[in-house]
Amino acid sequence: MRKFLLCCLFLLSGSALAQVHVLATVPEWGALAREIGGARVQVFEATHARQDPHRIEARPSLIARARSAQLLVATGADLEIGWLPILLRESGNRHIQPGQPGYLEAARYVQLRDVPQVVDRSMGDVHPDGDPHFHLDPRNIPPVAQVLAERLAQVDPQGAPVYRANLAGFLSRWDAALKRWEREGGGLRGIPVLQMHRSFSYLFHWLGMKGLGELEPKPGIEPSSGHLARIVQRQASEPARMVLRAAYQSDSAGRWVAERAGIPLVVLPYTVGGTAEARDLFGLFDDTLARLRGALQ
Amino acid sequence: MQKKMLWVALAWAFAQPATATPSGDVNTQLAEMQAQIAQMKAAYEARIAALEGKLAEAAKPGPGAAAVVPTNARSGAAAFNPEVSLILQGAYKERKKVAERQISGFWSPGHDHADDHDHGHDKRGFSLDHTELVFSANIDDTFRGQATLALLDDQVELEEAWFQTLGLGHGVGLKAGRFFSGIGYLNEQHPHQWDFYDQPLMYKALFGEHSYAQDGVQAKWVAPTDLFVELGAEFGRGQNFPGTERNSNGANSRALFARVGDDWGTSHSWRAGLSYLRTEARDRQAHMESGLTGDHVVAGFDGRSRVWLADFVYKWAPEGNPKYRNFKFQAEYFRRREDGRLSTADEDGVDLGVGNTPYASRQSGFYLQGVYQFTPNWRAGLRYDRLNSGRQDLGNNPADLETVDYRPRRSSVMVDYSWSEYSRLRLQLARDRSMQGVTDNQVTLQYIMSLGSHGAHKF
Numbered sequence: 157m158r159k160f161l162l163c164c165l166f167l168l169s170g171s172a173l174a175q176v177h178v179l180a181t182v183p184e185w186g187a188l189a190r191e192i193g194g195a196r197v198q199v200f201e202a203t204h205a206r207q208d209p210h211r212i213e214a215r216p217s218l219i220a221r222a223r224s225a226q227l228l229v230a231t232g233a234d235l236e237i238g239w240l241p242i243l244l245r246e247s248g249n250r251h252i253q254p255g256q257p258g259y260l261e262a263a264r265y266v267q268l269r270d271v272p273q274v275v276d277r278s279m280g281d282v283h284p285d286g287d288p289h290f291h292l293d294p295r296n297i298p299p300v301a302q303v304l305a306e307r308l309a310q311v312d313p314q315g316a317p318v319y320r321a322n323l324a325g326f327l328s329r330w331d332a333a334l335k336r337w338e339r340e341g342g343g344l345r346g347i348p349v350l351q352m353h354r355s356f357s358y359l360f361h362w363l364g365m366k367g368l369g370e371l372e373p374k375p376g377i378e379p380s381s382g383h384l385a386r387i388v389q390r391q392a393s394e395p396a397r398m399v400l401r402a403a404y405q406s407d408s409a410g411r412w413v414a415e416r417a418g419i420p421l422v423v424l425p426y427t428v429g430g431t432a433e434a435r436d437l438f439g440l441f442d443d444t445l446a447r448l449r450g451a452l453q
Numbered sequence: 454m455q456k457k458m459l460w461v462a463l464a465w466a467f468a469q470p471a472t473a474t475p476s477g478d479v480n481t482q483l484a485e486m487q488a489q490i491a492q493m494k495a496a497y498e499a500r501i502a503a504l505e506g507k508l509a510e511a512a513k514p515g516p517g518a519a520a521v522v523p524t525n526a527r528s529g530a531a532a533f534n535p536e537v538s539l540i541l542q543g544a545y546k547e548r549k550k551v552a553e554r555q556i557s558g559f560w561s562p563g564h565d566h567a568d569d570h571d572h573g574h575d576k577r578g579f580s581l582d583h584t585e586l587v588f589s590a591n592i593d594d595t596f597r598g599q600a601t602l603a604l605l606d607d608q609v610e611l612e613e614a615w616f617q618t619l620g621l622g623h624g625v626g627l628k629a630g631r632f633f634s635g636i637g638y639l640n641e642q643h644p645h646q647w648d649f650y651d652q653p654l655m656y657k658a659l660f661g662e663h664s665y666a667q668d669g670v671q672a673k674w675v676a677p678t679d680l681f682v683e684l685g686a687e688f689g690r691g692q693n694f695p696g697t698e699r700n701s702n703g704a705n706s707r708a709l710f711a712r713v714g715d716d717w718g719t720s721h722s723w724r725a726g727l728s729y730l731r732t733e734a735r736d737r738q739a740h741m742e743s744g745l746t747g748d749h750v751v752a753g754f755d756g757r758s759r760v761w762l763a764d765f766v767y768k769w770a771p772e773g774n775p776k777y778r779n780f781k782f783q784a785e786y787f788r789r790r791e792d793g794r795l796s797t798a799d800e801d802g803v804d805l806g807v808g809n810t811p812y813a814s815r816q817s818g819f820y821l822q823g824v825y826q827f828t829p830n831w832r833a834g835l836r837y838d839r840l841n842s843g844r845q846d847l848g849n850n851p852a853d854l855e856t857v858d859y860r861p862r863r864s865s866v867m868v869d870y871s872w873s874e875y876s877r878l879r880l881q882l883a884r885d886r887s888m889q890g891v892t893d894n895q896v897t898l899q900y901i902m903s904l905g906s907h908g909a910h911k912f
Contacts, residue, residue: 204719204773211776213768214912215722216681216714223624223675238909245597246911248675250622255594277875377873378829406777 179225205430222247232261233288280374293358402426535590558842562661562694636728696732744853756793811848861887
């Protein structure tokens with residue numbers, strides 16, 4: 157009871173006092189910061205689900221947000237390489253520089269897949285540290301949640317009990333949801349699929365789906381019609397059951413292949429806010445699974 | 454990898470006997486071998502799948518593991534190497550043959566160059582432009598450094614060499630060394646970032662072929678507001694045009710700039726700025742016509758030059774996603790006042806003996822441009838340049854120097870294709886009327902290729 161009151165007090169003082177300003181580079185970490193920080197944090201997301209996180213400009217508005225942020229949550233693994241370094245440098249904000257508690261690079265706390273052996277620009281926009289779209293394996297969320305709670309507690313020591321409590325609550329709900337998703341996603345095991353960009357490799361790995369390749373000839377390079385025609389031809393020998401694209405990716409290439417191959421084009425939210433249903437991290441996976449299962453029927 | 458090698462070995466083994474045996478046996482042998490291969494393939498695939506499964510199992514973070522430990526960190530000595538990038542630039546150009554290209558009615562910055570070096574930009578036909586070599590890295594947790602070298606034939610120009618602070622706190626950033634001044638919008642950009650082959654006429658008139666570079670210090674401050682507000686000040690040696698080397702203590706160049714910017718909804722963003730640059734010149738030389746001698750004279754300017762610049766940039770990207778389509782509009786305007794005295798000498802440097810002439814000028818100019826990216830690879834752009842040589846007051850003008858009153862202008866259109874962020878080919882057509890009495894219809898085909906770790910560009 158005392159603890160509860162203390163928590164209430166903290167919550168009250170949190171809303172009365174200045175909130176912790178969190179700058180999340182992508183919506184998934186913004187959503188996670190809201191789960192852990194609750195009312196004590198004010199989250200600004202630098203991108204939304206209909207933006208390609210690889211191709212963002214260091215806009216003046218983002219520099220202004222970086223200036224007053226106390227905690228920066230980034231994906232890392234070079235996902236934001238085209239714009240985040242400029243935000244950090246131009247902001248003049250000491251708290252969010254690499255090495256400070258206010259700088260959190262989520263990729264450093266999970267095991268990345270597809271780390272290339274050889275890195276060469278002829279291979280397209282490769283990520284030398286590995287595939288950065290790891291948030292789509294829900295088992296990667298808890299380690300990031302833990303370190304996020306730790307960092308919030310460092311930046312705002314007064315709120316530490318709140319962050320710990322929120323983390324515990326989140327992890328147990330996540331654990332329950334994970335069991336449910338794995339049960340629901342059982343039917344997707346072994347299903348062969350095509351994807352627009354290599355956005356969903358972690359999702360495939362988690363659900364045991366079989367990625368037959370990307371529509372992009374190389375990461376970040378737009379497919380030509382000849383390339384797409386070859387993919388459609390491959391359907392005869394190696395049929396895919398559906399084509400996947402993220403909400404932010406162009407529709408035309410996926411639609412072209414889907415129509416000719418006679419398979420559904422499935423638009424996945426990819427991140428929080430990508431669809432109306434993907435309102436938070438739970439909604440993201442609920443909706444992703446619902447859409448995948450819907451396409452199978 | 455293993456699988457690939459196996460296939461290569463099999464293919465080779467398969468090819469050997471097939472060429473040696475008579476065709477009769479080939480079919481039966483083929484069938485046998487195909488069956489064998491299929492068996493082997495199945496066996497290998499099963500083993501590989503099992504191995505992959507084991508690997509994935511090993512890689513999986515344990516449930517609820519308190520592993521708040523970084524798992525990935527770059528290692529090895531190479532991790533500390535600076536980021537290096539090399540930018541290759543060149544062009545094919547068609548231009549009218551003009552003996553001396555200079556903007557009419559404006560003081561030519563070129564004459565002050567002691568070595569009078571030839572820039573690729575003025576060459577006709579095939580030519581190489583500066584090859585830019587950029588090194589940059591964090592020096593430690595407090596500083597970052599960068600050097601930009603421009604290479605052409607036997608020349609190496611140190612365009613920039615500076616260090617800056619990394620997050621000093623409270624929105625303050627300091628930079629020192631040689632750097633492109635923060636005034637205006639385009640000034641901080643290197644040629645490979647330009648949306649057209651050449652810089653706007655106003656930049657050429659204001660600063661010559663280069664951006665305005667300071668040897669000095671810069672302080673910037675970003676306000677703690679949701680609206681982006683940035684204020685900056687610079688103090689420098691001021692040896693570059695419109696200033697000159699003066700061999701003195703203190704700062705011969707002072708600059709101030711202020712910028713504001715924000716988004717309008719998710720698809721629009723903008724930035725506007727106002728800058729001021731003050732420089733001092735001593736014996737800044739230019740060739741002028743004199744009615745007194747009926748010939749060229751060398752005029753030397755002593756005095757100060759004050760420039761005001763206003764800039765505005767607007768960018769549109771549908772839903773903030775610039776990958777497929779985007780539009781960029783930019784415009785800059787300047788006013789320059791120069792006040793001082795002119796000395797006059799003949800071409801051999803002998804003073805004409807008519808005393809100093811007072812000199813005051815009020816000049817202005819602007820450019821407007823828009824660039825539309827209509828597919829991930831293609832962009833097209835339009836630009837209009839206009840300058841006003843304005844009023845040039847020479848008092849009683851004892852040397853009877855002639856001034857030119859002219860409004861230089863130029864229209865340019867460009868289209869470029871980018872295979873990726875790192876390679877670009879551009880065609881530009883322009884009608885250049887920056888030289889009085891000359892209409893130069895220009896064609897330029899240009900390439901920009903970027904090697905290595907290319908840093909991110911500013912807004």
